[in-house]
Amino acid sequence: MDLWALRKTIGETWDEHWHTLKNGPYFHDGFGEVESVEGHYLEHKSHYFRSVLTSDIDVSLEFGMSLDSDRREVTIAGFGWDFTFPDESIRREFIDIFYRGALVDRLLVIDVDGGRSTLPIAHKVDGKWTVRGWERDIVALVDSLAGNSEFESYFGQTGWDVLR
DSSP: OOHHHHHHHHHTOOGGGEEEEOSOOOSOOEEEEEEETTEEEEEEEOOSEEEEETTOTTEEEEEEEESOSOGGGEESGGGTOOOOOSSOEEEEEEEEEEETTEEEEEEEEEEEGGGTEEEEOOEEETTEEEEEHHHHHHHHHHHHHTTOOOHHHHHHHHTOEEEO
């Protein structure tokens, strides 16, 4: 299977096609060194969820690991977008795509409005904010697998185009 076929396969599924584990550890943790006034310490990050495609257990997703240490560090306005949600702070998170246990792809996404939804990150294409269709589909799936149900509403508020 090539990467494009894997992305398409995942994007064409929905919740019922996945078995989701909600309690780790998943053994794909992130570690980093942090300096503070108290000295150096090891920072630990991990994903909140792991989902396995029930029709092909070689395909799995892990999601929820944050890139940011604090939700208040990053805002919607910081990206230059012209929409708002009641809670303007965001948290950047990873969606990791695994095939046969190997990390083969990673999406950086945003957790918005106090964790009420997850959205892809749009980029300017010909002067318009745009997301690729396969990214939108995978993020919508992950948002649902995480227990959220408002992806379409939140995505619709962005006004972003979808490139298919």
